[in-house]
Amino acid sequence: MPVTQLNASQLYHGCNPADLPFKTTATIEPLTGLIGQERAREAIEFAANIQAEGYNLYVMGEAGMGKKSLVGEFLTKYCAGRPDAKDWAYLHNFDIPQQPKALSLPAGDGAQLKLDIERVIKELQQQLPYAFDDEYYRGRLRAIEEASRQHRVRLFAALQAEADKQGVVLLRMEDGAYAFAAQHEGEPLSGEAFEDLPYAKKMETEEAIAKLQVDMQETLIEIHEWEHDTVNKITALNDQVALEVITRQIDFLRHAYPKSQLLQNYFDDMQFDIQRNIDMFLKNDERQEDVNIDNCLKRYQINLIVDNADLHGAPVVYLNQPNHQNLLGCVENMAMMGALVTDFTLIKAGALHRANGGFLIVDAEKLLEQPFAWEGLKAALKSSEIPLENLERTYSLVATVSLEPEPIPLSTKVILLGNRDLYYQLYEWDPEFAGLFKVLADLEDELPRTAETHMQMAKLIASTAMNEHLPALQQGAVALMIEYAARSINDGQQLSLHIGDMTDLLRESAYWTRKYQQAEITADAVNHAWQQRLQRVDRVRTVVYQQIQRQIIQLDVSGKRVGQVNGLSVLSIGGFHFGEPTRITASCRYGDDAIIDIEREVELGGNLHAKGVMILAAYLGSFYAADKPLSMAASIVFEQNYGEIDGDSATVAELCALLSAIAKIPLKQSMAITGSMNQFGQVQAIGGVNEKIEGFYDVCSLVGMTGTQGVIIPRSNMQHLMLKPEVRQSVENGLFHIYAIDDIADAITILTDHEVGVADEDGNYPEKTFNAAVAARLANWAELNKHDKDTSHEASD
Structure with missing residues (x-):
């Protein structure tokens, strides 16, 4: 084909504004979603629907291509029709406090359960002190105590009567002990007076005292047994009174959540623990104004780590800072008396917990930048559980007792957003990557230019302007935007699908439109925005061209x-x-x-x-x-x-x-x-x-x-x-x-x-042609080369 000298019409593949069937973007229907990404959209749909291990998704495309928007657009519709995600909470383990139990509940039940437990605790806070201050309870308590007192009086009266018969008096010493002494006319004899008694009288008295002391020991043993029995009766009375109040409240919880056997068992443990620690709900003394409700709630309240009460359908979570803690959750500590302590209320959820039953979207590059986050995510996906571990404890960075919470089952599709280089590096260097992310959604960078795609691009521009609250674009402005979409990728027959770059140019065009107080974005505004963008970064080019001009x-x-x-x-x-x-x-x-x-x-x-x-x-x-x-x-x-x-x-x-x-x-x-x-x-x-x-x-x-x-x-x-x-x-x-x-x-x-x-x-070129000149000089050098070699051989001979 002969050399073609191009004319001006061949140097630019323009978009004729007259071919666009609208005056401004305000009159056209905005586009929902991205254009030209059918392949990637199908891959996203496949990954969302297939229920098999390892079918997580990597969405591949350069920054600004709309990866997040494409995924979000699909998942918003898809997840609305999915079953509601569960609430997740941790319960205090009364048997092994270091191992809190994981609890799943229907969406919204977690918040309700938390309110119900708080109501029950507050009711117990009010009703238990009232029950023990009730006159009926006090009467029964007085009866038990009076029976014990009267029995004690009777025993000592009988002992005193026997002592009187023997001429001995029963004494109560300063230290509370009891003793017997000889008496005269009702008064105890002193030691000297007792020694002055006749020998026979002394012997008789000592024998009587010895017998009375045996009777005294038997009496004291019987009194102790009665007092022990009295304590048991009072304890039984207290338990009966408390049990009536506690059972009434715990039964409310049992009836409210009959389908969860874990909760039924928890309510049983909770009731037993309240009875065992009833003093938490009672005043220690009359000076105490009220019971500390926070201590009670902290012990019996659930730790609701995921509350989906306001969510309808499956969750979609985008994690902007995917470090290990934000991703997998953690067990926090608090300082108390110079030491770090923790309990189940300090368990914090990660993004995997919030996305359980739905989808987690993570920027792959950010994820890999965070220590331990990538390995932690892979471990969770492989085990289908969300382990809650304290990194400081795992790597011996702090010496403190931590918790070992029960892992929560994981049912989440993870979607990584990243570029092509990172995907291929992970595929090449991480042997576990291919098995965990089996689906690839590869975004198109370009779109062929046709009348149809011009209109699609116009609708995309219109929707972007509307979403960004920008002025409408005139017909010529849209045509110029389409031309710049081709120019930006150096291809007159393709359109760039770099949504971020297009959006930036729209925003900048809108800036100049508003600055010059125009109602709509014109072609001049778009061109001015483009030229201003070039001017801002043009310093180096200007310097280089000036150096050429000055022959530097x-x-x-x-x-x-x-x-x-x-x-x-x-x-x-x-x-x-x-x-x-x-x-x-x-x-x-x-x-x-x-x-x-x-x-x-x-x-x-x-x-x-x-x-x-x-x-x-x-x-x-x-x-x-x-x-x-x-x-x-x-x-x-x-x-x-x-x-x-x-x-x-x-x-x-x-x-x-x-x-x-x-x-x-x-x-x-x-x-x-x-x-x-x-x-x-x-x-x-x-x-x-x-x-x-x-x-x-x-x-x-x-x-x-x-x-x-x-x-x-x-x-x-x-x-x-x-x-x-x-x-x-x-x-x-x-x-x-x-x-x-x-x-x-x-x-x-x-x-x-x-x-x-x-x-x-014969391989010869016509004379006076360019190739003839090249061939002639090369032939001359070849002849010189042959001559040099011949001369070398002759010299060696």
């Missing part, structure tokens, strides 16, 4: 030079890309089949650039030295390049410079060229074609337009052209030229104005 960076845009050509590259700084013309030079000499890539030698050239140079060498040998040695040494360099270079888009330019150096035929410096090539000289598409063309155009404008300047591009890049208006206008006026080529011969023709020349059957 040397570049010729006119005249001819042997072995020198203008190549084109793209510099990327942050998110800004611009084209930079670069002088590429080649030198050659007689040598031993060596092409030196200077960039590679000094480690500034990447692997792809080295590949391009090797392809160049292969082409040179196969086309010009197929039947003889390539007796040439050459070097190729990007002049004044001080950074790394990679890619093969300069291969065509490098070959042109090298062939020019061999043939000693100069190349036009008014032209710049870009393109990769294969071993057969066919030119292939490259990236950044718009930035490269515009970069050379801008430099020519600064240095001075001559009307002969232009750029040579691969024909396969024509479909990508979305050039700015200044370039299109210059082409229209004949001041700038863009050529599309298919092979290296086309490039040589444009750059030299020489006929390239096609070899005949």
